[in-house]
Amino acid sequence: xxxxxxxxxxxxxxxxxxxxxxxxxxxxxxxxxxxxxxxxxxxxxxxxxxxxxxxxxxxxxxxxxxxxxxxxxxxxxxxxxxxxxxxxxxxxxxxxxxxxxxxxxxxxxxxxxxxxxxxxxxxxxxxxxxxxxxxxxxxxxxxxxxxxxxxxxxxxxxxxxxxxxxxxxxxxxxxxxxxxxxxxxxxxxxxxxxxxxxxxxxxxxxxxxxxxxxxxxxxxxxxxxxxxxxxxxxxxxxxxxxxxxxxxxxxxxxxxxxxxxxxxxxxxxxxxxxxxxxxxxxxxxxxxxxxxxxxxxxxxxxxxxxxxxxxxxxxxxxxxxxxxxxxxxxxxxxxxxxxxxxxxxxxxxxxxxxxxxxxxxxxxxxxxxxxxxxxxxxxxxxxxxxxxxxxxxxxxxxxxxxxxxxxxxxxxxxxxxxxxxxxxxx
Numbered sequence: 001x002x003x004x005x006x007x008x009x010x011x012x013x014x015x016x017x018x019x020x021x022x023x024x025x026x027x028x029x030x031x032x033x034x035x036x037x038x039x040x041x042x043x044x045x046x047x048x049x050x051x052x053x054x055x056x057x058x059x060x061x062x063x064x065x066x067x068x069x070x071x072x073x074x075x076x077x078x079x080x081x082x083x084x085x086x087x088x089x090x091x092x093x094x095x096x097x098x099x100x101x102x103x104x105x106x107x108x109x110x111x112x113x114x115x116x117x118x119x120x121x122x123x124x125x126x127x128x129x130x131x132x133x134x135x136x137x138x139x140x141x142x143x144x145x146x147x148x149x150x151x152x153x154x155x156x157x158x159x160x161x162x163x164x165x166x167x168x169x170x171x172x173x174x175x176x177x178x179x180x181x182x183x184x185x186x187x188x189x190x191x192x193x194x195x196x197x198x199x200x201x202x203x204x205x206x207x208x209x210x211x212x213x214x215x216x217x218x219x220x221x222x223x224x225x226x227x228x229x230x231x232x233x234x235x236x237x238x239x240x241x242x243x244x245x246x247x248x249x250x251x252x253x254x255x256x257x258x259x260x261x262x263x264x265x266x267x268x269x270x271x272x273x274x275x276x277x278x279x280x281x282x283x284x285x286x287x288x289x290x291x292x293x294x295x296x297x298x299x300x301x302x303x304x305x306x307x308x309x310x311x312x313x314x315x316x317x318x319x320x321x322x323x324x325x326x327x328x329x330x331x332x333x334x335x336x337x338x339x340x341x342x343x344x345x346x347x348x349x350x351x352x353x354x355x356x357x358x359x360x361x362x363x364x365x366x367x368x369x370x371x372x373x374x375x376x377x378x379x380x381x382x383x384x385x386x387x388x389x390x391x392x393x394x395x396x397x398x399x400x401x402x403x404x405x406x407x408x409x410x411x412x413x414x415x416x417x418x419x420x421x422x423x424x425x426x
Contacts, residue, residue, distance in 0.1 A: 323410035
């Protein structure tokens with residue numbers, strides 16, 4: 001044990017004579033290790049964020065959404081300047097889903113459209129959502145104040161509203177919004193009964209769900225929505241009056257278990273196809289998006305790991321290069337040690353330990369940088385980063401293994417020198 005310790009001390013002393021060269025040699029491993037940790041952290045953070053959004057949608061849910069047909073160019077004409085576009089999910093669709101598909105245990109309808117939300121002289125454009133009491137659970141939101149919609153609100157078609165966090169901040173910057181009345185659209189007033197907690201805007205999950213900012217939502221009972229706004233939504237674009245008839249914007253269907261999700265989605269597709277020849281709907285299966293997110297994460301990690309692996313290999317080549325130069329510089333020293341009785345394995349061990357010291361130093365600095373960089377990236381870019389506990393340890397071990405692998409050849413070359421020829425070296 002004392003022999004190995006003496007070799008370690010000798011290796012550290014020899015490397016200390018060329019500090020700058022050792023640092024430049026270790027740079028490859030420093031950047032390689034730090035990039036491994038940082039890129040895996042960013043990939044893990046992005047994956048975790050996507051899975052969080054998808055989990056909020058529910059792995060046992062199937063989401064049906066109204067979608068305007070791209071080929072709908074012949075709407076029913078009401079007058080010279082007005083058109084009514086009929087498309088999307090209907091209340092009859094909701095009834096069929098509840099009555100005909102046995103795997104469905106529940107369904108939550110909602111309708112959404114954009115209107116100006118006004119209180120006194122303050123105003124902003126928000127998304128009005130006609131919903132039922134289950135909507136809060138479906139969207140994964142929490143209440144910051146007050147209460148959400150109840151069955152009694154639905155039965156009475158009450159003029160009550162639950163506003164999002166941003167709506168509350170913009171319209172009531174200095175006061176409590178509960179009990180106040182806001183105007184939705186031109187003439188409808190609603191008493192505020194609750195405020196939702198702030199929720200980070202969704203970046204859009206998969207190709208079937210668009211980005212949403214739930215903080216600008218205003219929730220009213222679906223029965224109130226039908227009674228006050230009707231089924232035809234009026235609008236004006238470029239001076240031309242238009243209208244769209246949408247009964248429901250979305251239906252979130254809950255099934256018995258994960259094994260029934262895909263079969264239920266196929267059954268819903270088959271049922272809707274019979275009554276919607278224009279294909280004015282879109283079906284999203286969060287379970288399938290979860291599976292795709294996992295597959296994307298594996299590919300992403302493989303690509304990033306390959307890039308970081310190349311950096312480590314480059315660092316290993318740098319170590320081999322410097323150790324070969326060191327062997328050439330210390331040829332006479334090697335000859336003297338062999339002449340004094342040192343065996344080949346002692347020479348191999350000495351140069352391998354020097355290589356390990358370089359690798360450990362580079363790996364340690366790389367771990368420190370790799371752990372420090374992801375939080376900075378997350379802070380300045382907004383991209384989430386999650387450092388798994390094993391990532392620094394694995395990256396450090398890889399750095400040591402790379403150093404040993406690339407240090408074997410220089411060590412063997414030093415050990416295989418002829419002592420007589422080595423002593424003749426100047």
